[in-house]
């Protein structure tokens with residue numbers, strides 16, 4: 001269970017003159033589904049990358065559970081990019097896919113088995129632990145990808161536009177399933193999207209970004225104000 005706090009965080013990529021993020025301060029309470037909402041280029045990914053540790057702020061601090069993680073390596077932060085590696089290894093079973101990263105860390109077999117069985121039970125994958133990739137449907141694959149992150153016991157999940165590559169007809173249901181799973185697991189989650197509709201459907205709070213700046217953090221009773229602030233993005237040509 002964890003909180004994430006950004007204090008006056010700024011960032012600039014070395015190859016650019018203008019900053020990607022400017023003076024962002026926000027607090028993500030424990031167990032929340034916290035959405036970063038903004039158009040392309042507004043700084044959502046860069047903020048997630050700084051929390052994960054792939055990017056370092058050029059100013060300000062990122063803290064997890066109140067501890068500045070500025071000098072903590074990404075692998076020691078327990079922050080998982082939830083759908084980073086969506087592709088499952090085809091020659092492995094679901095259980096092997098879930099345990100693979102843990103085996104690389106040298107964790108003992110019993111503990112790996114315990115975690116794999118626990119995550120499978122939480123996500124409803126117990127019945128398919130011996131199945132291979134081509135025997136799973138789309139939702140099951142998505143759950144296995146999430147389970148692979150879950151067995152590593154993250155303190156925080158970051159999800160960067162996880163629906164972006166899905167066809168429109170499965171986007172809403174997948175979004176709602178991700179939210180339901182997060183609620184079950186209670187893991188503090190930051191979720192980036194450019195869709196106001198998606199944000200409103202799932203968020204505990206919505207942080208609105210534009211041009212690397214935070215315009216405000218909105219609670220559900222304020223979500224109706226967002227329609228004027230954030231236009232829906234144009235649908236992608238099909």
Ligand SMILES: Nc1ncnc2c1ncn2[C@@H]1O[C@H](COP(=O)(O)OP(=O)(O)OP(=O)(O)O)[C@@H](O)[C@H]1O
Pocket residue numbers: 013015016019020021038039040041042043044045046047
């Ligand atoms: N690797 C990079 N090198 C240089 N500039 C970058 C890089 N990645 C992002 N930027 C710039 O930083 C700013 C913020 O981009 P970022 O990707 O964080 O926004 P975003 O809201 O996540 O948008 P998108 O959804 O398109 O990724 C933009 O101006 C973008 O062009």
